[in-house]
Amino acid sequence: MAAPVFSLPEGRSGADVRSPKTAELLTRRLRRMIVTGELRDGDYLPREAELMAHFGVSRPTLREAVRVLEAESLVEVRRGSRTGARIRVPGPEMVARPAGLLLAVAGTTLGEVLVARLGIEPLAAWLVADRGSDDAIAALVAALDDLTANLAQDDSGGAVGAGFARFHEVVVEQSGNRALVVTAGMIQEILARHMATATRSHFESEPDEVQLQYRRAVRAYEKLISLVRAGEADEAERFWRRHLISANESLLRGFDAAGVIDILE
Incomplete structure (x- = not known):
């Protein structure tokens, strides 16, 4: 039996199937060079004349490609500078705020964000302890040292809240799993702001209870570091999950778990 022959739809042309513009091709080429490491963070692109000659493109084509990469935050162009476009390798923070905004638009609640954290950080704690690298331990110790220094100096709770948030960031960063780092970034963008607000609010209303929570958190961080060592x-995964459940309860005290997150402030 002969294979059926595909019939072209009537009244339509193939005009919408077009070859990519030269600028699109150049953008893809430069983007791939960044992804593969041929162009590294901090590198400057050669001058326009060199790029035009190398790729065989016109100045408008080159500038269009660079504008696209600039919009994607892959290059930084300083107008009037003689140094040209500089490569910027994006970090998790590049997607954190847009993703956080998307969560807010979708009506995501604070309670949902805290539950999502339970699915990420315990796994990260497992990975950190499983790796057990000296660099990971040093990073955790440094984050804890910064936090305890803020505890000794800050009475308002603002810097302290940021210090607590930073320790949780480091746990995920040191997991070595890039997908976890990026996923956690959008959650941390929201929680860092809430932690600062909650810490300040709780400090003003119940300072003695807050000091007790501070000490418990520091002991938990010390315990996690010992398990990683x-x-x-x-055990690191189980312990960190238990700590997060307790920490979530503390963060929600005085706040509406069903309230939609707000990242616009």
Whole structure:
């Protein structure tokens, strides 16, 4: 039996199937060079004349490609500078705020964000302890040292809230899993702001209780570091989950878990 022959729809042409513009091709080429590391963070693109000669394109084509990359935050162009366009390798923060805004538009609640954190950070704690690298331990210790320094100096709770948020960031960063880091970034964008607000609010209304929570959190962080040092991955995951459940309850005290998140302030 002969294979059926595909019939072209009537009244339509193939005009919408077009070859990519030269600027699109150049954008793809430069983007791939950034992704593969041929162009590294901080590198400056050669001058326009060199790029035009190298790629065989016109000045308008080159500038259109650079504008697209600039809009994607892959290059930084300083107008009037003689140094040209500089490569910027994006970090998790590049997607964190837009993703956070998307969550807010979707009506995501604070409670949902805190539950989502339970699905990310315990796994990250397991990975950190399983790796047990000296660099990871040093990063966790440094984050805890910064936090305790803020505890000793700050009475308002603002810097302290940021310090607590930073320790949680480091746990995920040191997991070595890039997908977790990016996913956690959007959640942390929201929680860092809430932690600062909640810490300040609780400090003003119940300072003694807040000081107790501070001490418990610091002990939990010390315990996690000890589990990482010992390579106790399973226990690190279980312990961090228990700590987060307790921390979530504290963060929600005085706040509406069903309230839609707000990242616009």
